[in-house]
Amino acid sequence: MGPAAAGRPPPGGARVRGGGASAEACRARCRELPTPGHASPVTSAVLESGLALLAPPAASGETFIPYYTGRIIDILGSRYDPDAFATVISLMCLVSFSSSLAAGCRGGLFMFVHSRLNLRLRRLLFSSLVHQDLAFFQQVKTGDLTSRLSKDTALMSRLVPANANIFLRSLVKVLGLYSFMLGLSWRLTLLTLLESPLTMAAQKVYDARYQAVLKAIQDSLAYSGEVAREAVASVETVRSFGTEEEEAQRYKAALAHTRHLKDRRDLERALYLLFRRLLQLATQVLMLYCGHQQIQAGLMTKGGLVSFLLYQGEVGQYVQTLVYIYGDLLSNVGAAEKVFEYLDRVPAVSTDGTRAPATLQGHVAFRDVSFTYPSRPDLPVLQGVSFELQPGAVTALVGLNGSGKSTCVALLERFFEPQAGEVLLDGEPLRTYDHRYLHRQVALVGQEPTLFSGSVWENITYGLEGCSKEQVMAAAQAAHAAKFIATLDQGLETEVGEKGGQLSVGQKQRIAIARALIRQPSVLILDEATSALDVESEAAVRAAVLSGGARTVLVIAHHMATVEGADHIVVLEGGAVAEQGTHAELMARRGPYYSLVQRQLAE
Structure with a gap:
């Protein structure tokens, strides 16, 4: 690596971590910050305005098609008027072209918004996760977090713009x-309203069941x-115990449970769609009978x-779509709940x-x-612990596991x-x-330091x-x-692999100490x-640490050579300070520290 590389920041800033962002701050950023890609508020406003302006012409233009279809039937069924026929056809073409153009532009804008929303949602969720306390990560499994970050955020970002798009168009x-329809026949229009309550009741029952099964599917996928x-x-442990088949069977069982839940979801949806289709057919038959009476x-x-029947078929579909969108949002609330739970968590x-x-x-x-x-x-770990670490001194903390x-x-x-x-x-308290x-x-x-995929340089300068x-x-x-860095093919630029897998444990420890x-x-x-x-490396590192001048050093080690050289030793026993002093003082007391030393010598 040449001098030109000196002082560079990690790629993309990925290795630099900020601090102090709370979940409330994450929510504020979700509402206020521009979307990824450094879009300005003006750009976001233009997108929202474009979507709002394109919705009416895209949807309303299509409503004229059935009306003109009925007009053509009336013209062909009575004395033929070429001028009227040509006028209707021209208007149909104009309306169709305008509606299609507006719908295409609106759909394109929604797809653009969807991709931006997905990126922003993932960024905010990840920012919220990395700022959580350690207890959170001890209680929540990594697989659950990665599932929320990848699958649930994608589901949310897809549902919001898609449902907004469909809702505006349907409304x-x-x-x-x-x-x-009211202009054609108010009597038949009132009759069509009988279908909506039945549709909404069926949708409500279906949504309740669908919401429960979808939440179960999300949990099953995470598991x-x-x-x-x-x-x-843990592939090395799996291989050493020869449990490859057991792990494969465990994963197979997890997938089978997910498949069972998905089969249940699909069956319930098929039954719901069948009921809805039968209801539509029954309504259409009733409309034909009543329409014949009015003719x-x-x-x-x-x-x-004909125009009314076309309208009736469409309006039933769009009313059901409006109801379905509401139910779809509720049914997918399982994915959103976890995401917002993590975003809101303080x-x-x-x-x-x-x-x-x-x-x-x-x-x-x-x-x-x-x-x-x-x-x-209910299990106290520390009880009334008091000790001090003095500047320029090395303090050793010892005790049983x-x-x-x-x-x-x-x-x-x-x-x-x-x-x-x-x-x-x-x-001053640490929290200040x-x-x-x-x-x-x-x-x-630590004993098992974590390295990140990247070069040796990036790991040493991490943050x-x-x-x-x-x-x-x-x-x-x-x-x-x-x-050992000098012996690597590319020196400081050498990639260490995932979690430092290209290095030995001792090399990773030395990189971590340098960091x-x-x-x-x-x-x-x-x-x-x-x-x-x-022994040579440990002695060299110990010498470098001890020569730190005014630096305060806290050492936890089982090697008594490291502990003996400490300026002060604190002995913990059962979560409390049993004794403290220098090596010589503690050995002379023949207390817990003396017992630890004797036990190690015996081993």
Whole structure:
């Protein structure tokens, strides 16, 4: 990679994360922001005006066709008038052309609006999801989220413009058709109204059942997606236990359940359409009988009856369409409910702090902190925990599995809020700090770091802009990653693959450490961050971390060599601080820490 690449932002800004957007802000953006493609409000107004202006001519023009058809029958059935015939034919052609042109333009505009709406809806939903608290992602399955983001948003964005298009056209058509029908025969028009209540009653029953089954289908699709995702993501475990057939059968069962629900949906729809068709036929027979009586009485012409029957067939269809659209919106509310639920959800951990001091000492204090996970409210994880991390010092947090070490890290990173007590940074609660500022000053490297598909450069500079090549290489050198990066085919430009799959675990850990160090954080958290490194690399990384000057370092490690070199050691036991002090002091007390050391030596 050459100097020209220095300081570049990640492609498309995809690696830069903003902070603090609430669900209310997402809803506001949905109402106020222009659609994707950087369209201005003027453009949106033009689109909406165009759709409104094109609807009447597109629909009303078609209502003249049956009327002129009846006029032609009357002209041909009486003494033939060539001039009148030519006039009617010319008017029919003009009306048909104008109506078709307006309908085509309106349909094109709606398709354009649909594509824009789909993009905006997905963008807003994704923005809302990434700003949720960690507890949300622990309670909701990934397959459910991806299903809402891909399938449900597509369904919503398709239904809204399509139904709006059909509703406007149908409404104008119904008004126009009833106007012509009243002009031809008000008696027959009243008779046609008998069909509407029966149609609406049947539609209401059908909609209630359809809504329930469609919601079940949405949940079933999300479950089958989750089954497939888990199997693919854990393919090594599946292969090691030889459970390929079991996973295939589990996915087959999920698909079979979805197919059963879809078959039920299709059967109920077929029965509903059959009833509606029989009702239409019965109404048409009644219209023919009553129309014949009116012709015999001289109240209307044969051409008028033909026109009325054409109108009656169309108006019934459009009235049913209006009712169906309402039912269709209700029946698909299952997809919309989840999307809007996620858009409206306010994160339990707010990110609206504003503190961003120019300098930060990095003094961290846990003050009587108690915490339980939202998914397990009856199981306390931390109880009255109090300890401090001093600037320029390395503090080790030790304890058995389940003692609360990772929970302390999660609270320091503000993944959760404690139910009692506070976590302070330089004497101020963490919630008062600006979201991006806090996470630039408090950097975390976990045991299993996550890398994103992209280059080594993009992963080291993740979330940052304007980084120079010198800064990137300095961070890589400090993380003992520069040597192996130099051996890669394209150096910093080498693609790491999905989740860093092209790199070893140790290489991913070193990239993650470099990603943390390039931020020059005031507080650095290493949660088993060097567990996959060899002795030489671990010693080099430890030396780089310890030479951080005034930086506050919190270390969680099982290697006693790392713990022994810490300036201060905090021992957790059962979610509480059992003891704390230096290695020598704790060994001399022969308490919980001494037992941990002896146990590791015995192993």
